[in-house]
Amino acid sequence: MLARGREGFQIILEADLHMHTVACGHGYSTVKELADAAAEAGLKMIAVTEHGPAIPGAPHMYFYENLKRLPSYWKGVEVLKGVEANIINIYGCLDLPGELLAGMDIVLAGFHTRTGMDGLSVEEYTSGMISALKNPLVHVITHPGNPGFPVDIEKVALAARDNQKVLEINNSSFSTARPGSISRCRQFVRQVKKINGLVVINSDAHVFTEVGQCRHAVRAAVEAGLDNRHVLNTAADRVREYLYLHKKRLKQNTVLPA
Ligand SMILES: [Zn+2]
Ligand SMILES: [Zn+2]
Known part of the structure; x- marks a missing residue:
């Protein structure tokens, strides 16, 4: 997946770190179908x-609890076992126990409808998201530009950078999900560029045909002037290193957050 910027610059992604299966009840593909599509x-x-x-x-x-059953590689594609946890209050608490999250390869977290977070204020959503960013178990905040859960973009981008965390540019937000996201996603990308932060560009696939399909989000990143340095998943090695460093930091913490 690549896009060319004004000066001919390209962003090429080696990893897609956000996708769903039939198990969630509104996804349409199996793990095998997703991994085949990735290969x-x-x-x-x-x-x-x-x-x-x-x-x-x-x-x-x-x-x-059973995610460890999944293969670590399929057809040469490394398969990370993770979750997109829900941020379920303004204190940034997640909907799975810390012990379980600590054993996963990658933990994404975000706001979703019908999880008890509808109808709150910008201050409350900002508080919830920044608290989740401070949680050492969380690696990525998903679709922060969602207008259904509006946050203070400047504060969240700064908190992400200062906690060495990654904000997601979610391709589905530009096409099939979360209507009205595009302008806020673009604001996030511009803010990340301004403060020299880090993003990850993901498909949020709910069906095998969407795996690795990130062209809208990549284009937004390129148009805002981001390059490979700002995009974690331009190299699988870089993703591994990022996750390793956060796991190491977590091990130095004796008490797991809730
Ligand atoms: Zn979903
Ligand atoms: Zn989501």
């Missing part, structure tokens, strides 16, 4: 990141 798309790494249990229709706790 066909030439990706080196994917993350299977099912929705956390607060989403209506999400899997039973056994699903998350």
Whole structure:
């Protein structure tokens, strides 16, 4: 997946770190179908990141506890086992226990409808998101530009950078999900560029045909002047290093956050 900027610059992604399966109740593909599609798309790494249990229709706790059954590689594609947890209050708490999250390869976190967070204020959403960014178990904040859960873009971008965390530019926000996201996503990208932060560009695939399809988000990044240095998943090695450093930091913490 690549896009050319004004000066001919390209962003090429080696990893897609956000996708859903049939297990969440509103996804349409199996892990195998997603991994096959990733191999066909030439990706080196994917993350299977099912929705956390607060989403209506999400899997039973056994699903998350059993993720280790998934293969680590499929057809040459590294398969990270993770979750897209829900931020379920203004203090940044997530909907899975810390012990379980600590054992996953990657933890995404974001706001979703019908999880008890509808109808709050910008201050409350900003507080919830910044608290999640400070949580050492969280690696990525998903779709922060969602207008359904509006946050203070400057404050969130700064908190992400200062906590060495990554904000997602979600391709589905430009096409099939979360209507009205595009202008806020562009504001986020510009802010990240301004403060020299870091993003990850993901498909948020809910069906195999969407795996690695990130052209809208890549284009927005390129147009804002981001380059490979600002985009974590331009190299699978860089994703590995990022996750390793955060795991190491987590081990130095004796008490796991809730
Ligand atoms: Zn979903
Ligand atoms: Zn999501």
